[in-house]
Amino acid sequence: MAQHNHEKTSETTQQNQPAAEPSRKAREGDPGTRARSSSPIPSPGSDNGRRGRSLTRTHASRHSENLTSRKGYHALMSSFGKVFHVEKRWKLIRELGSGAYGFVISAADEISGEPVAIKMVTRALEKVALAKRVLREITLLRHFSHENITGLIDVDCTPDLSEMHIHLHGADLHQIIKSGQPLTNEHVQYFVYQVFRGMKYIHSASVVHRDLKPGNLLVNSDCELKICDFGLSRGFNSAPDDNPTMMTEYVATRWYRAPEIMLVYKAYNTPIDVWAIGCIMAELLTGKPLFKGKDYG
Numbered sequence: 421m422a423q424h425n426h427e428k429t430s431e432t433t434q435q436n437q438p439a440a441e442p443s444r445k446a447r448e449g450d451p452g453t454r455a456r457s458s459s460p461i462p463s464p465g466s467d468n469g470r471r472g473r474s475l476t477r478t479h480a481s482r483h484s485e486n487l488t489s490r491k492g493y494h495a496l497m498s499s500f501g502k503v504f505h506v507e508k509r510w511k512l513i514r515e516l517g518s519g520a521y522g523f524v525i526s527a528a529d530e531i532s533g534e535p536v537a538i539k540m541v542t543r544a545l546e547k548v549a550l551a552k553r554v555l556r557e558i559t560l561l562r563h564f565s566h567e568n569i570t571g572l573i574d575v576d577c578t579p580d581l582s583e584m585h586i587h588l589h590g591a592d593l594h595q596i597i598k599s600g601q602p603l604t605n606e607h608v609q610y611f612v613y614q615v616f617r618g619m620k621y622i623h624s625a626s627v628v629h630r631d632l633k634p635g636n637l638l639v640n641s642d643c644e645l646k647i648c649d650f651g652l653s654r655g656f657n658s659a660p661d662d663n664p665t666m667m668t669e670y671v672a673t674r675w676y677r678a679p680e681i682m683l684v685y686k687a688y689n690t691p692i693d694v695w696a697i698g699c700i701m702a703e704l705l706t707g708k709p710l711f712k713g714k715d716y717g
Contacts, residue, residue, distance in 0.1 A: 507576070513528065516537065522542045536587060541582040553652070560653055569622070569648075571587045591639060593611065593639060611639070626656055627654070632647075634700055634703060678691065678696065679695075
């Protein structure tokens with residue numbers, strides 16, 4: 421049993437290792453085709469069998485005092501001192517990060533042994549804007565099925581907590597850039613190719629991501645990349661001028677925000693994601709943001 425746990429811990433650790441050196445030959449062809457080919461560059465693994473089939477469970481009430489005596493749950497103390505309860509199916513490993521709306525922890529699925537990330541959003545139903553963001557991300561991930569888009573495994577919702585269980589995919593590009601490790605042109609080419617490949621799928625579904633940045637691009641040790649965090653994503657019309665009030669300028673991290681968001685924010689569309697990809701590519705090449713600033717000036 422100890423040996424089995426050691427093997428799973430080692431597998432999880434490997435997911436967080438820096439990106440490996442890709443082959444010097446980049447894959448050519450239509451980004452919409454499957455990545456599995458004769459190319460020596462490693463291609464993304466497929467989890468299509470699980471995508472779009474996640475289980476969503478809701479609970480009318482789940483008070484902490486009841487869960488404490490309830491079998492089948494872990495007690496989890498977050499970095500900000502609040503106790504949460506997670507099903508014992510998930511073997512908790514460590515907290516990956518926290519923010520204004522909750523935190524993310526890494527875990528292992530006791531059933532399949534796969535590493536997962538559990539995104540816990542606190543008080544998701546107290547604010548309409550936050551509730552819409554959580555619902556939007558869950559809805560999109562339940563329907564997306566692509567090798568370059570993170571996969572949703574399970575959802576568990578209560579009045580005061582929303583849990584999204586997604587596939588854990590190593591480090592993000594922001595961490596890799598910040599580490600200072602050298603990236604070859606082949607690295608950059610392969611990363612950008614995978615981003616375009618995933619975004620072609622997303623745009624084909626009439627969805628604009630609206631928050632592409634290095635921190636939302638996950639990379640494993642084989643240089644396989646997945647796009648994540650669809651909380652700001654929106655569907656769009658083929659003729660955006662027909663409904664110009666649907667879009668807002670309060671999207672996209674400032675350094676990756678396209679000019680049309682700031683200037684004509686009621687009419688932007690998929691090109692804002694293309695702009696963000698260009699900024700990301702420049703940052704991969706230079707090691708620093710292309711348009712770093714504190715305001716629009």
